[in-house]
Amino acid sequence: MKKIAIVGYGNLGKGVEAALKHRDDMELVAVVTRRAPETLKTKTGVRAVAMDDILSLKGNVDALIICAGSATDLPEMTPSLAKNFNVIDSFDTHAKIPEHFANVDTAAKAGGNIAMISVGWDPGMFSVNRLYAMSILPEGKDYTFWGRGVSQGHSDAIRRIEGVLDARQYTVPIESAVERAKSGEMPEFTTREKHLRECYVVAAEGADKARIENEIKTMPNYFADYDTTVTFITKEELDANHKGLPHGGKVIRTGKTGLDFEHNHTIEYSLNLDSNPEFTASVIVAYTGAMLKMYDKGEIGCKTVFDVAPADLAAVSREEMLSHLL
Amino acid sequence: MKKIAIVGYGNLGKGVEAALKHRDDMELVAVVTRRAPETLKTKTGVRAVAMDDILSLKGNVDALIICAGSATDLPEMTPSLAKNFNVIDSFDTHAKIPEHFANVDTAAKAGGNIAMISVGWDPGMFSVNRLYAMSILPEGKDYTFWGRGVSQGHSDAIRRIEGVLDARQYTVPIESAVERAKSGEMPEFTTREKHLRECYVVAAEGADKARIENEIKTMPNYFADYDTTVTFITKEELDANHKGLPHGGKVIRTGKTGLDFEHNHTIEYSLNLDSNPEFTASVIVAYTGAMLKMYDKGEIGCKTVFDVAPADLAAVSREEMLSHLL
Numbered sequence: 210m211k212k213i214a215i216v217g218y219g220n221l222g223k224g225v226e227a228a229l230k231h232r233d234d235m236e237l238v239a240v241v242t243r244r245a246p247e248t249l250k251t252k253t254g255v256r257a258v259a260m261d262d263i264l265s266l267k268g269n270v271d272a273l274i275i276c277a278g279s280a281t282d283l284p285e286m287t288p289s290l291a292k293n294f295n296v297i298d299s300f301d302t303h304a305k306i307p308e309h310f311a312n313v314d315t316a317a318k319a320g321g322n323i324a325m326i327s328v329g330w331d332p333g334m335f336s337v338n339r340l341y342a343m344s345i346l347p348e349g350k351d352y353t354f355w356g357r358g359v360s361q362g363h364s365d366a367i368r369r370i371e372g373v374l375d376a377r378q379y380t381v382p383i384e385s386a387v388e389r390a391k392s393g394e395m396p397e398f399t400t401r402e403k404h405l406r407e408c409y410v411v412a413a414e415g416a417d418k419a420r421i422e423n424e425i426k427t428m429p430n431y432f433a434d435y436d437t438t439v440t441f442i443t444k445e446e447l448d449a450n451h452k453g454l455p456h457g458g459k460v461i462r463t464g465k466t467g468l469d470f471e472h473n474h475t476i477e478y479s480l481n482l483d484s485n486p487e488f489t490a491s492v493i494v495a496y497t498g499a500m501l502k503m504y505d506k507g508e509i510g511c512k513t514v515f516d517v518a519p520a521d522l523a524a525v526s527r528e529e530m531l532s533h534l535l
Numbered sequence: 536m537k538k539i540a541i542v543g544y545g546n547l548g549k550g551v552e553a554a555l556k557h558r559d560d561m562e563l564v565a566v567v568t569r570r571a572p573e574t575l576k577t578k579t580g581v582r583a584v585a586m587d588d589i590l591s592l593k594g595n596v597d598a599l600i601i602c603a604g605s606a607t608d609l610p611e612m613t614p615s616l617a618k619n620f621n622v623i624d625s626f627d628t629h630a631k632i633p634e635h636f637a638n639v640d641t642a643a644k645a646g647g648n649i650a651m652i653s654v655g656w657d658p659g660m661f662s663v664n665r666l667y668a669m670s671i672l673p674e675g676k677d678y679t680f681w682g683r684g685v686s687q688g689h690s691d692a693i694r695r696i697e698g699v700l701d702a703r704q705y706t707v708p709i710e711s712a713v714e715r716a717k718s719g720e721m722p723e724f725t726t727r728e729k730h731l732r733e734c735y736v737v738a739a740e741g742a743d744k745a746r747i748e749n750e751i752k753t754m755p756n757y758f759a760d761y762d763t764t765v766t767f768i769t770k771e772e773l774d775a776n777h778k779g780l781p782h783g784g785k786v787i788r789t790g791k792t793g794l795d796f797e798h799n800h801t802i803e804y805s806l807n808l809d810s811n812p813e814f815t816a817s818v819i820v821a822y823t824g825a826m827l828k829m830y831d832k833g834e835i836g837c838k839t840v841f842d843v844a845p846a847d848l849a850a851v852s853r854e855e856m857l858s859h860l861l
Contacts, residue, residue, distance in 0.1 A: 230794060303861070334671070339860055340849050344848040344850065345814075345817050391807070466813040468556060473809045474808045478804050481801040488800050491672060515849070516844050517845075518843060519842075520666075522667065524673065528633065
């Protein structure tokens with residue numbers, strides 16, 4: 210039974226707690242928090258440990274699952290903690306992955322530990338599927354669509370607008386683009402042609418809704434490059450209909466085979482998720498198991514989902530794999 | 536540049552030849568055949584070698600890709616050749632995989648070689664996807680659907696009926712079952728509820744079509760457990776509309792997460808293939824590259840797709856993977 214601690218107790222940390230509850234090869238022994246630990250009551254009753262006391266866990270846990278933000282927390286926390294612990298994170302700032310990898314790799318090797326970064330569904334399962342599909346159909350093109358699902362970053366951006374009390378933003382793939390992506394014609398898409406952005410906004414009483422709508426639709430990086438709809442709703446409607454965190458998406462690759470590339474093929478990997486944080490957590494917990502198997506075989510340093518053989522992910526024996534899964 | 540020989544020059548062998556033509560890290564150096572080699576003209580002009588002379592290739596090729604039948608050829612050929620060569624096959628008799636694995640493993644280890652069995656899309660990519668999905672959503676259920684596509688085994692079975700000149704059988708997934716499989720209700724299906732069988736038959740002049748139709752529909756193992764349609768067509772219609780070997784299918788897993796399993800998720804991997812043998816060949820060629828990387832790192836013995844880390848499949852550098860694929 211491997212002993213696990215969670216670092217950070219937001220939506221993702223709670224998802225990891227739930228996933229670990231159902232595993233019989235790993236147990237949660239602590240939640241590490243920057244809050245005062247006596248104020249944190251975990252859902253499963255596991256004890257909270259102050260971040261300042263995290264070294265008290267050294268030697269008592271097999272891995273830390275770090276559930277913190279990619280913008281500022283993970284670039285510091287993951288390398289720092291990798292010196293003393295086996296660690297895994299879900300770092301998702303794609304452009305900064307090489308730098309994060311290098312920092313975590315150096316720290317983990319210095320500590321004789323194993324680490325894994327950028328685990329989840331994108332980066333994560335979508336990355337693995339892009340790599341498999343590209344390797345099988347090298348003459349081809351791939352497309353990633355996200356949604357329909359809640360983008361927390363875009364929802365936050367709307368909430369920062371003056372006069373907005375609350376908001377929820379859904380990223381919606383454009384069905385006709387998905388169909389064209391699967392067709393084999395290998396189209397090029399603009400940003401606007403792939404996804405729509407649907408916004409549900411609760412405005413303060415007396416707020417200028419026309420101004421809010423305009424500020425959303427013209428916001429650079431977040432909305433200006435998309436067709437965006439803005440719907441004003443009441444706080445009650447938002448709570449009744451938009452409280453969940455569903456998400457999903459698909460990776461599609463079309464490619465050609467044959468002496469003269471005369472045949473077309475389409476590979477599609479698609480996710481439809483009721484709870485984005487719980488699914489991400491389930492991926493991370495599965496890879497934590499794999500990472501600890503690799504550590505037990507003597508591997509150290511930073512790894513990614515690309516380095517994990519499927520056999521190490523499975524909680525079944527080789528005999529079972531050969532008899533029933535292959 | 537790795538040197539490859541193909542053993543067997545049917546549809547699959549020709550697909551491997553086409554896939555290798557477009558690789559810049561592997562080259563085809565010979566096709567090994569049980570026919571008289573001077574009678575075999577390969578599509579790319581590569582030389583043919585008689586099966587009896589196969590040991591003349593020892594030391595001159597990095598791997599043999601064995602493109603022969605699972606019923607009688609591969610159980611003998613793969614272990615026998617693994618004593619002298621790195622080998623890969625697409626053995627697809629699911630029930631006999633453990634036995635085949637053990638035989639190939641013993642032979643490959645005795646020869647200091649690496650081997651990989653059961654590579655393709657099912658077994659192969661579908662197996663990998665069943666394993667990933669099961670590992671991420673352990674509380675769940677998976678479903679495999681095949682088609683719409685040509686089953687060569689079922690087409691052959693129809694051709695053996697008296698009065699049949701030619702035939703093509705399509706396996707067709709039942710759309711309502713696919714939708715129920717994705718729904719999260721985790722249904723149980725009978726064989727008849729998942730797939731239909733569509734048969735296109737060319738009958739000899741004067742043959743008793745009612746008898747042929749009845750013999751097809753009641754044939755044990757092949758058709759008796761399915762709803763089957765039989766359509767008689769002319770030889771010209773068959774040649775015009777049913778000469779291709781399209782196939783495909785999907786692996787669907789639904790599963791639950793949350794402290795009390797309150798959220799549902801669906802993972803789907805789906806293939807839509809113009810040419811079953813060429814796609815299978817493309818998977819095998821990708822895994823041949825991975826197998827030879829593993830061999831160069833010192834690994835020997837029998838492997839499966841479960842043992843291959845995605846990073847070994849990719850024909851790109853680690854920097855490229857971290858920067859653009861993760």
